[in-house]
Amino acid sequence: MGLEGNALLLGLDIGGVNIKCSSVQWKDAGHLEQAISTKTFFPLWKQSITELHVELARVMAVHLAKYLSRNDHEIRLTVYPCASITGELSDAFASKKEGIERITSSLGSALDAVREAYPATFCTIMEPRFVAVDGTLRTMQQANARHREVAAANWHATAAWVGSFxxxxxxxxxxSTTTDIIPIMAGKPSPKGKTDLDRLRSGELVYTGALRATIPSIARAVPIHGELVPVSFEKFALMADVHLLLGNITREQYDCDTADGRSTSIDDCKKRLARIVCEDAAELGDDVILEMARFLANAQVKMVQDALARVIARGHANRSIVVTGLGEAPIAMQAAEQAGCKDIISLAGKIGTAASIASSSVGILHILATWLDEAGFDGW
Amino acid sequence: MGLEGNALLLGLDIGGVNIKCSSVQWKDAGHLEQAISTKTFFPLWKQSITELHVELARVMAVHLAKYLSRNDHEIRLTVYPCASITGELSDAFASKKEGIERITSSLGSALDAVREAYPATFCTIMEPRFVAVDGTLRTMQQANARHREVAAANWHATAAWVGSFxxxxxxxxxxSTTTDIIPIMAGKPSPKGKTDLDRLRSGELVYTGALRATIPSIARAVPIHGELVPVSFEKFALMADVHLLLGNITREQYDCDTADGRSTSIDDCKKRLARIVCEDAAELGDDVILEMARFLANAQVKMVQDALARVIARGHANRSIVVTGLGEAPIAMQAAEQAGCKDIISLAGKIGTAASIASSSVGILHILATWLDEAGFDGW
Structure with a gap:
């Protein structure tokens, strides 16, 4: 077996809230749905950014361990790491430029740590590459030099992968946090906008998701006994509370911090939701809280539906809709149905839930495998 | 001079975000606008609630020191402490009941600490009283037993005081956080709602303010080059950034935490505002950011104006409007003008800025003085 026979592809999506990581051996790159994927809740605040390299090293070590224990010890792995970055928007950074530089350098340090932990007799860790919004790969130096081109490129990786089938x-x-709506034509991502701002404007990025969306971002008022009551702007509750109460997500899927630091039990979700109208759950009663939750879930679907309608109106009528992510069933699928779409395909149904939830990091494996296939291993 | 001659009235408004405190000697109670007032930013989170009694003791000691240094040392002060509570809504507490109990007990501990610091030769600290939504005073035991009647009663104190003139x-x-719109008839607060929930419903409580209001609670989208672009739900910026940029508040008045923990400089405000559409300030440019800020300020005024119109429609047409608080000029006055109100009175113009900003704790002094006047000092 040649050098590429022992190649391990490592795809990372480094967001402001989650780190997704997928890995696959080169010989299995034709079956990316079988890639190993992990998702780690790691919000990038000012306090945590100094620990990012530690967390990245930990995540990558978990993946490497799975292959090294499988492999004959005399066979060395060659690891090709590739990342998309969206965390640069975090207000841990004064600007996106600073964000990209800090994150690329954190990945560099993390790879150094992995190199130290796994001596070259076991594996060789190659220099990292970064996905740009045009789907090309950039070195760390190139990424830092043209930071806007690698900022928020994970949607491209997912869309390119989905476009392949x-x-x-x-x-x-x-x-959990945002929704991408990306037209794919002849296998290629074909959005109107490339930057976050342009994608917000075009409806291709909807800043809403199944877990972290705040209540006032969904509705200014909620019904109580049939009358609309304005809500507080305090972060008393999140849409995760709504979707858990409605049975749309499990407690295991509710993996972000709760608004009040308490548990994800049904009771605590109710207390949080009651507080958005400045009331105790016991005073409001279950029926009222459930009515509020249904109203909010519908309003969120409507938000996504409106954005989808805008995308469809730009010449994409009658196209199939591929839905994925944690909010696939309760949000994306509902929105597509209400927008009148007929052919709705569940990515989870096609490739399994694990690969579907980590679709961005699997998408990076796709970009990476395509690149290696075309440019060859010597071109790295 | 009898015992009441040395009486010191202490009014506290213990909110979820600020502690306001006003004090006046009994002999000056006819001139409450000359009361000494302080406002302390002290957000009640899970971490800080255990420190509330320390902070309350510190605040009260600052007030006491001003009178003890003025007084002849042989004359003992008798301190009458009275508080309104709104902090029970904080999600530091599982319920309002727990909130009221923890806050009343914190005030109890704080008074014990003050008693220890100032031996009885200098002053006697009486047991505290708590203002209820009907304007009566309750002992700690009574407050805890009927917690809903003392929850969020500060608006009553302010309105009763304003009604006196x-x-x-x-x-x-x-x-900074909320806006109360309270009809006053024949000197008495005459709202439709008493609880927070009923006041939200009636428009008498608008959960918006000059500092802490979040952007999505004001507008779902902002204009960029004339086109509306949806905003992120992340707490990237606050209305304090908007009002500082527009010159509506000073940096000194911007006394809450910034959204990103950075400074209140114009530059940092711009960076925060740009981030709400996922962009860097340098990319958007000053004109666009200022256009966003003006749009958001107008939308906030419109929110308050709509609530005011609802209150006016309940038989309060042609009444004078008394405006006060940090958002008096940029929000309340604008809203009243746009609602077509003719006779708008600035409380700050009438009684000075300091008393106007701490109007809730001065209002408690008014309730307290009225009570002592009617029931006498022996009735405490």
Whole structure:
């Protein structure tokens, strides 16, 4: 077996809230749905950014361990790490430029730590590459030099991957925090906007998701006994509380911090939701709280539906809709149905839930495998 | 001079974000606008609640020191402490009941600490009283036993005080976090709602203010080059950034935490505001950021104006409007003007800025003085 036979592809999506990581051996790159994927809740605040390299090293070590224990010890792995970055928007950084530089350098330090932990007799860790919004790969130096081109490029990786098996569709990736709505034509991501700002404007980025969306971002008022009552702007509750109460997500899927630091039990979710109208759960009663939750879930679906309608109106009528992410069933699929879409394909149904939830880091494996296939291993 | 000659009235408004304290000697109680007032930013989170009694003791000691240094040392002060509570809504507490109990007990401990610091030869600290939503005073035991009646009663104190010199009006108290709109008839607060929930419903409580209001609670989208772009739900910026940029508040008045923990400089405010559409300030440019800020300020005024119109529609047309609080000029006054109100009275113009900003704790002094006047000092 040649050098590429022992190649391990490592795809990372470094966001402001989660780190997703997928890995696959080169010989299995034709079956990316079988890649190993992990998702780690790691919010990038000022306090945590100094620990990012430690967390990245930990995540990568978990992946490496799975292959090294499988492999004959005399066979060395060669690891090709590739990342997309969205965490640069975090207000831990004064600007996106600072964000990209800090994150690329954190990945560099993390790889050094992994190199130290796994001596070269076991594996060789190659220099990292970064996905740009045009789907090309950049070195660390190139990424830092043209930071806007590697900022928020994870949607491109997911869409390119999905385009490889559903060449004409609209991809709706509804995650914990944001929803991407990306037209794919002849296998290629074909959005109107490339930057976050342009994508917000075009409806291709909807800043709403199944877990972290705040209540006032969804509705200014909620119904109490049939009358609309304005809500507080305090972060008393999140849409995760709504979706858990409605049975749309499990407690295991509710993996972000709760608004009040308490548990994800049904009781605590109710208390948080009651507080948005400045009331105790016991005073409001279960029926009222559930009515509020249903109203909020519908309003969130409507938000995504409106954005989808805007995307469809730009010449994408009658296209299949591929839905994925944690909010696939309760948000994306509902929105597509209400927008009148007929052919709705569940990515989870096609490739399994694990690969679906980590679709951005699996998408990076796709970009990476395509690149290696075309440029060859010597071109790294 | 009898015992009441040395009486010191201490009014506290213990909120979820600020502690306001006003004090006046009994002999000066006819001139409450000359009361000494302080405002302390002290957000009640899970971490800080255990320190509340320390902070309350510190605040009260600052007030006491001003009188003890003025007084002849042989004359003992008798301190009458009275508080309103709104902090029970904080999600530091599982319920309002727990909130009221923890806060009343914190005030109890704080008074014990003050007693220890100032031996009885200098002053006697009486047991505290708590203002209820009907304007009566409750002992700690009574407050805990009927917690809903003392929850969020500070608006009543302010309105009762204002009613003592503008007997027929609508009071608009626009603070850092919330805005109260209270009809006053024949000197008495005459709202439709008493609890927070009922006041939200009636428009008498608008959960918006000059500092801490979040951006998505004001507008779902902002104009960029004339086109509306949806905003992120992340707490990237606050209305304090908007009002500082527009010159509506000073950096000194911007006394809450910034969204990103950085400074209140114009530059940092711009960076925070740009981030709400996922962009760097340098990319957007000053003109666009200022356009966003003006749009958001107008939208906030409109929110308050709509609530005011609802209150006016309940038989309060042609009443004078008394405006007060940090958001008096940029929010309350604008809203009243746009609602077509003719007779708008600035409380700050009438009684000075300091008393106006601490109007809730001065209001408690008014309730307290009225009570002592009617029931006498022996009735405490």
């Amino acid at each position: 559903v060449p004409d569709c609209i991809l709706m990736d509804c995650g | 503008v007997p027929d009006c609508i009071l608009m108290d626009c603070g």
